[in-house]
Amino acid sequence: EVQLVESGGGLVQPGGSLRLSCVASGFTFGSYWMSWVRQAPGKGLEWVANTKQDGSEKSYVDSVKGRCTISRDNAKNSLFLQMNSLRAEDTAVYYCARVNGHAFDFWGQGTMVIVSS
Amino acid sequence: EIVLTQSPGTLSLSPGDRATLSCRASQSVSSSYLAWYQQKPGQAPRLLIYGASSRATGIPDRFSGSGSGTDFTLTISRLEPEDFAVYYCQQYGSSPITFGQGTRLDIK
Numbered sequence: 001e002v003q004l005v006e007s008g009g010g011l012v013q014p015g016g017s018l019r020l021s022c023v024a025s026g027f028t029f030g031s032y033w034m035s036w037v038r039q040a041p042g043k044g045l046e047w048v049a050n051t052k053q054d055g056s057e058k059s060y061v062d063s064v065k066g067r068c069t070i071s072r073d074n075a076k077n078s079l080f081l082q083m084n085s086l087r088a089e090d091t092a093v094y095y096c097a098r099v100n101g102h103a104f105d106f107w108g109q110g111t112m113v114i115v116s117s
Numbered sequence: 118e119i120v121l122t123q124s125p126g127t128l129s130l131s132p133g134d135r136a137t138l139s140c141r142a143s144q145s146v147s148s149s150y151l152a153w154y155q156q157k158p159g160q161a162p163r164l165l166i167y168g169a170s171s172r173a174t175g176i177p178d179r180f181s182g183s184g185s186g187t188d189f190t191l192t193i194s195r196l197e198p199e200d201f202a203v204y205y206c207q208q209y210g211s212s213p214i215t216f217g218q219g220t221r222l223d224i225k
Contacts, residue, residue, distance in 0.1 A: 035214075045154075045162065045205055047214040061213045095161055102209035103152035105173060107161035 002026040002106045004096045009111030016086050016115070022079040022096030022108055030054070030074035033099035036081045037107075038092035046092075049081065050099065063089075086115045119144050119208050123217035129225040136193040138220045140206035145186045150210035153182055153191045156219075157202045165204075166191060198224075 008020040020036070036048040049060045049070040058070050069082040079096055091114050097104035120143040130136055140151070148169040154162040164173040166182035169189055179194040193200055201224050206217040 044219045045156075045207070045216040047207075047216070050214070059212055101167060102150040103164055103167035103173075103207070104154075104162070105164045105167070107163070109161055 002098070004098065004106060004108035006094065006096050006108045006111035009094065009113045011114045011116065012086055013117050014087060014115055017082070017084045018086065018113060020081040020083065020094055020096075020111055020113070024077045024079065024096075024098070027098070029072075029077040034072060034079045035097045035099055035104060036070060036079075037095045037097050037104065038090075038113075039095070039110075040089075040092040043092075048094070051079070083113070086113075088115050091115050118213055119146060119211055119215055121206050121208060121215055121217035123204075123206060123220045125220060126218075127221045127223060129223045130196055131225045132196050132198055134196050134225075136191075136196055136200070136222060138191040138193075138204055138222075140184075140189040140191070140217050142187040142189070142208060144211075146189075146208045146210045148185050150208055151182075151184070151189050152207045152209070154205045154207065155200075155202050156205065162205065193222075196222075 003025045006022045035050045038048050051058045051070045055072050067085045071080045093110040095110045096108040098106040122141045124139045151169040153166040156162040170182045181192045183190050203219045203221050205219050
C-alpha cells in the first residue's frame, strides 16, 4: 500500500524557517518525481515544487523561488521542503504527492504550517 | 502561466442526478496533461481522471472525463451521496503546474 506521511509543520513567526519532511512507503520511491502542493485555509490547491527521481531537476512556483528548496533522500525514501523567510501567505496545509505520468496519483494527509506573530 | 477556470463555482444537485463540471484553460493543454481530483472536507485530494479521460485505479465508472484543447469536462453520471465534494482540474503541460479554483458539488 502506497503511503506518504508528512511532518514538520507548526507555528512559526514571519521571517522564520521550517523544514517539512515526507516519508514514503509501499513503492519504489526513487523511481518517481515527487511534489509539494499546498492549500491555504478555505482555498484551492497550489503546486509548490517538483523534484526529479534523482534530484537533478527541480522546479518551483514563482511565489516561493529563492525561499524554498525541495530535496530528497532516496536511500531513506524521504522528500523534504526547506522553507525560509516565511510569510503570512505561506500559511497552508502542505501535501506531499507522488507524480505518475502527468498527475498526482497519491497524496499524504498533509502537515499544517501557520506563519503568524 | 496557464489559468484554469472552473464552472460553475457551486453546483447543487440531488443523488441520482447527472453532474457536468467544466474546466476551461487560458491556453491549449495537451489532453495527456489534464487531470481531475476530488476533495472531501479534512481529506487530501484524490485523483479521479488523468489524461483527460482515463479513470484512476479504483474510480467508479460513473466518473468520466472528456475534452481537448481548452475545454474539458468531468461528468458524474448518477450522483451517489459520497460524491458531494469539491472537484479540481489540473494541468501539467507547462510550468507552473496549475489547478482550477474548484467546483463545489452540494446536495440540493
